[in-house]
Amino acid sequence: xxxxxxxxxxxxxxxxxxxxxxxxxxxxxxxxxxxxxxxxxxxxxxxxxxxxxxxxxxxxxxxxxxxxxxxxxxxxxxxxxxxxxxxxxxxxxxxxxxxxxxxxxxxxxxxxxxxxxxxxxxxxxxxxxxxxxxxxxxxxxxxxxxxxxxxxxxxxxxxxxxxxxxxxxxxxxxxxxxxxxxxxxxxxxxxxxxxxxxxxxxxxxxxxxxxxxxxxxxxxxxxxxxxxxxxxxxxxxxxxxxxxxxxxxxxxxxx
Numbered sequence: 001x002x003x004x005x006x007x008x009x010x011x012x013x014x015x016x017x018x019x020x021x022x023x024x025x026x027x028x029x030x031x032x033x034x035x036x037x038x039x040x041x042x043x044x045x046x047x048x049x050x051x052x053x054x055x056x057x058x059x060x061x062x063x064x065x066x067x068x069x070x071x072x073x074x075x076x077x078x079x080x081x082x083x084x085x086x087x088x089x090x091x092x093x094x095x096x097x098x099x100x101x102x103x104x105x106x107x108x109x110x111x112x113x114x115x116x117x118x119x120x121x122x123x124x125x126x127x128x129x130x131x132x133x134x135x136x137x138x139x140x141x142x143x144x145x146x147x148x149x150x151x152x153x154x155x156x157x158x159x160x161x162x163x164x165x166x167x168x169x170x171x172x173x174x175x176x177x178x179x180x181x182x183x184x185x186x187x188x189x190x191x192x193x194x195x196x197x198x199x200x201x202x203x204x205x206x207x208x209x210x211x212x213x214x215x216x217x218x219x220x221x222x223x224x225x226x227x228x229x230x231x232x233x234x235x236x237x238x239x240x241x242x243x244x245x246x247x248x249x250x251x252x253x254x255x
Contacts, residue, residue: 002028004147005058007076008067009034009043012093015122016065016151017047023124023150033058059083063147067093077105084109089140091115095166095253098159099133110135113144114162116170117151126152127169131159163253167246175242180205 004027006013013032020026026049033055034040040052058064059080068076073094084090084106092102092114103110112133120126128151132141141156148154157165180201187197212222223229231238 003061003063004030005061005064006030006032006067007034007055007058007064007080008093009036009039010067012067012117013043013065014046015119016117017043017050019121019124019126019151021047021049022122025150027147029061031058031061055079056083059088060085061088063089063091063144065091065093070094070096073097073102073105077102078107081105081107081109087111089113089136089144091144093117095163096255098255099131101255103133103135111140112136113141114159115148115154116162116166118170119173121151124151126154128152128154129157129162129165129169130154131157131162133159163250166253167250176205 009032017026017030026047030047030050031053032040032043032050033053037052040050044050044052055076060083062085064080064084066073066076066080080090088111090102090106090109090112092112093116094114095116097105099110099112099114102112102114106112110133113130113136114133115128115130117128118126121128128148130145130148136144145154145156183204184197184201187200188194192200211217211225212219215222229235
């Protein structure tokens with residue numbers, strides 16, 4: 001399972017290829033196709049292992065990774081179907097479209113997995129839940145996990161949870177990064193060196209998550225471990241923003 005075809009050369013293709021490169025686990029062959037050829041050529045200019053080709057060539061590899069927006073699937077997947085090998089695996093990174101939809105668009109092809117990789121995969125610290133269609137045999141599942149595991153944790157999950165993971169783990173870093181970077185910046189403004197501020201924010205974030213999720217204390221008791229809460233008066237408003245943004249998005253992503 002060493003020949004990979006990417007259909008779509010955007011952010012997630014870059015994240016996955018960079019992660020494999022960092023881990024020293026770059027597949028033997030990576031064929032990339034994108035309707036915007038400049039995107040594919042941009043990847044090839046960064047990664048010597050990447051070769052730009054057409055959609056048919058990308059679809060003819062051992063593992064075909066479809067990294068396009070769901071609205072494009074109705075055009076993209078039927079065009080891939082004639083070029084898929086019978087023993088190939090198609091890995092869909094698209095939310096919303098379930099195995100039944102994908103198989104229909106692929107003319108009956110059922111050797112499918114679905115995943116929502118998250119951005120920390122670029123440094124091999126991803127959390128990338130995966131779901132397998134019934135048409136994918138056990139050996140193929142193990143081979144796909146072996147391919148993807150250098151990028152980070154790759155737990156098998158039920159297909160109906162993929163959209164929840166998309167909101168919580170795949171998009172989750174975007175909810176936190178700007179806040180963590182602000183703390184890093186403020187630490188420097190308050191007199192810490194850049195290195196000290198980075199270390200403090202990293203240690204704080206790791207420890208805070210572990211305390212909330214691994215201490216077995218009720219959430220409110222965890223919250224009360226720190227007596228001074230400068231943002232306490234804003235917590236309800238911040239929570240309301242999360243719900244106002246994420247609940248409609250989840251509804252939009254789920255069938």
